[in-house]
Amino acid sequence: MTAQIRLVEITDANRDAVIALRVHPAQEKFVASVETSFRHAQAYPDAKPWFRAVYDGDTPVAFVMLSWNLVPRPEWRGPYFLWRLLVDARFQGRGYGTAILDEVVRLIRADGATELITSYMPGEGCPEPFYRAYGFEPTGEIDAEGEPILALDLTGR
Template identity: 60%
Template sequence: MGSPDVHLREITDDNREAVRALRVRKAQKQFVASVSRSLKDAARRPEANPWCRAVYRGDEPVGFVMLSWKPPAGPYRGRHFVWRLLVDKRYQGRGIGREALLQVAALVRADGATELLTSYWPGDGEPWPFYRKLGFRPTGEVDDGEIVLRLAFPAR
């Protein structure tokens, strides 16, 4: 199911500024870094093997997702970890984040993974309900204050 016009695109010189202009709601800023900050983090941490995509609805950039894609070392070595996910405040509540994450999960699964990981800061307005609805469950791990979640893929 899902929205057919939601899709992932590479970030290029043609769309970088539009993607960097995306913003979350003020109350969400404590939970999600901006796209600019995320791209800087990606550039600063090549060892995390960052994989960044713009989330589009039709021809409009509406969100951003960044994974640590099977990094060669560190706590998530060889695993897929959703490092950042945001949907612009103007487009929230329309299933775009859900659809983007489902597409990411399909790509990760096609890469041979048995799970997709993420983490979040607990607090008022936290994204846990969003992830729980998609099937993520706590792993019991806490990474630098963030609660680690896992979406397990059923055996093929």
């Protein structure tokens, strides 16, 4: 299946439905909740958080958050950093993660990005295989939380 998605701004009208999105319990150690993501975005405005609900039709299925075109500093990677990608447990395995990355890549390339960076918490069931299959490569760096850094070269895509 090729997922048909659209990225939607989060408003008072859809906030509760987006906050209700949850990964499988076994994945919770790898992906912070939407509510935690909102707190992070509010606490770290210098990270230039940009987030959207991901809809399939009228149904919210996922949440994505990036640092959007920030000036990199030791505590912030960038300029484009995939901070959060959360696909609700009910909708996993249907191509949404790939469709979300396709749309994010399209948007940030249009903004002039040449690279998308992310990190992951290692462990059984972590998202590393998904990111590697998409084309992210290890940089050899580890962030302050012990998460390996991956980069996706957008110049050849």
